[in-house]
Amino acid sequence: MSQSAPPESTSGGHPPTKVDCFINPNARAAQEMAETFIEALEQAGIDVTVHWMSSCEQALDDIANLPETDAILVGGGDGTVSGLLPALLERRETIGILPLGTANDFARGAGIPTTPQAAAKVISEGHRLSVDTGLVADRPFLNVASLGISVEIASLHEDRAKKLLGRFAYPIRWAEAWHKHRPLKLKITTDGKSRRARCSLLAVGCGRHYGGGLTLDEQAQLNDGMLHLYYVAPRNALHWLWFLPGLWRGTLKDGDGAHTGTARKVTIETASGRAKKVNVDGEIVARTPINITIRPQSLTIFAPAERSN
Known part of the structure; x- marks a missing residue:
């Protein structure tokens, strides 16, 4: 009989105090969920700077030129996070995810909840997981x-x-x-x-x-x-x-x-x-x-x- 793989382990919690949050406004239910997410982070004592994405290209440029911060958060689906990887992988900050997509398959695999309050709690608790990424056609x-x-x-x-x-x-x-x-x-x-x-x-x-x-x-x-x-x-x-x-x-x-x-x-x-x-x-x-x-x-x-x- 097949057995599920054991869960990955995370490092001890080190909550961020200052974050920049990039949100895809075209993601499903983005506006309402993002506002709830940001409010929950602020209630946890985290200073949030919000960037509403006008395009992936503009967000890539904004992330590349972003002053150092404690963490970079992304509100969107798998495609949004994946599209921002060229810039995110060049940064040193930990990445936080608010799942706003239709399926949120990556978030599901990482155990990140889809409700905004619970997703904010994951970030405010500060536990980190190092994950693999892939390269396809450069x-x-x-x-x-x-x-x-x-x-x-x-x-x-x-x-x-x-x-x-x-x-x-x-x-x-x-x-x-x-x-x-x-x-x-x-x-x-x-x-x-x-x-x-x-x-x-x-x-x-x-x-x-x-x-x-x-x-x-x-x-x-x-x-x-x-x-x-x-x-x-x-x-x-x-x-x-x-x-x-x-x-x-x-x-x-x-x-x-x-x-x-x-x-x-x-x-x-x-x-x-x-x-x-x-x-x-x-x-x-x-x-x-x-x-x-x-x-x-x-x-x-x-x-x-x-x-x-």
Whole structure:
């Protein structure tokens, strides 16, 4: 029987006293939740400077030029935090997260609660967790890169349903994406070993959860220094129903249409040489061929005490 991995540990609490908070106003329920979050931080004695993001590009510039502070907080979904990584990784400050996205898969893996008061408490308690980040096509990423059906889902999410339905939009989009999807023929190289694969879904990442409820690998730790990956061969609808429990729990095993593994470097190419879109932390921002590598414990975040270093 598979067993869940033990939780990561965190360092002793050292609460920040002065923070800068960058908030994506386009995130789901951003305004109300952000105000509650900031109020809870201030009640805990933390001085908060708020930056409402006009664009990711402007926020990257603002973070790069920010005077030294105790911590940098980000209010948004996985895509927002991931998009700000180029600047955040150049800073020395600990990063705090207010999950404002639809799925908040990274926050779920780190044990960060989605209610603003509880998320603020995690920061005010000051426990820290060093986590891995990845690099895909020379772009740092936070959680998971994927191809296949997940790209179709990300494309379908570019409408009002994602904001109106939240995580409930994902099952609907999965059904639509499965009907539209065409299997991929790929060459996958892991730490120098290559194989050919025909698959409907491939996921590679340093996180644990992605796609609004899927689990990359139940054994994955956010700081284990490894990329975890799997791909699923094309199957009919009944086979997909059979696969779903393993996709949700992260218990897929080699054989019968699935392949799993770990690596420090993964290269993905299409057999035809035609570029295919890549979903990176919920955003379509890359195309094959791509190299994916791991950056062990390159980012320090606030996390619950039971998850910290």
